[in-house]
Amino acid sequence: MTRDKSTPTVRRGRIFPEIQWTEPQKAQKRAEREEFYQRCQPIFARIQPELIKTHYNWYVAIEPDSGEYFLAQDDLVVAQIAHQKYPNAKLHVFRINETGVCGTL
Template identity: 45%
Template sequence: MSQKTHRRVPRGSRIFPDRALLSPEEIARREAENEAFAQRCREIFNRVYPELVKEHYNWSIMIEPESGDYFIDPNPEIAFQKAREKYPKARILEKRLNEAGCVGRI
């Protein structure tokens, strides 16, 4: 049986000090990429929402913005599987076909 070692970390210090912090430029670049990705997904969602919400209210929609494809299903896991079958490495955004487009509550 292995022995547990307890290491005290002073308050306000980093838990993993050997990990490099991201530069402000890298943080800004990642935020810009995320915002561009979300904007492309929002455009697709706003385009297809009016026709889908009538028959598929509160279903999950997975959006792949590079191709413009989307996958819907009442079960979010099945919709995600459909998206992964066609685009195994792509970033996918999940939304809900309801008034807010939100997946859950805050």
Template identity: 45%
Template sequence: MTETKPVRSRGGGRLFPEYTIPPEELARRKAEKDARGKKARSYFEQICPQLIDKHYNWFITIEPNSGDYFIDRDIEVAEDKAHQKYPSGWLVTFRLNETGVCDRI
């Protein structure tokens, strides 16, 4: 007779339930992120017409609270420039084109 291996049952739930983020906190974080994105998008729409002719398809990184922006052909260089001035700031990156989209999915 063949012996079967015992099947281990999977544990239910999270490994660390004490680290669960409450839904209210998740909603607050999403609202903050959306507000930063809208603010950066408004700066982008103001700046883009001035820069699009000379710097088409370059990357622009915007710090939404101050409105400062950094542009470069390489996304990493633009973001590095921004991180040098704002090491702990929230930054938003766009591409200087008609849509502002950096990449396709």
């Protein structure tokens, strides 16, 4: 007598249920991100000319309330360094180049 081996069914998709955002919630989140970016961008514009000479294509994480910034060659490392000092702060990471971003849109 032979037995069929049962194989577990692999569940596909996300582990957590997908969050359903309404259009007003999406618009509010976009507005909050834009407002935060507008707080960080002047700090980046101020430090970019000097850093571009010495740290081209590095990453800078900016904490806008203090104006403090952190540098590293890797985006995850710079975020980790910044979160060590400001564990609950929201940070913005820029690439130190002419545009402040990596890749093309």
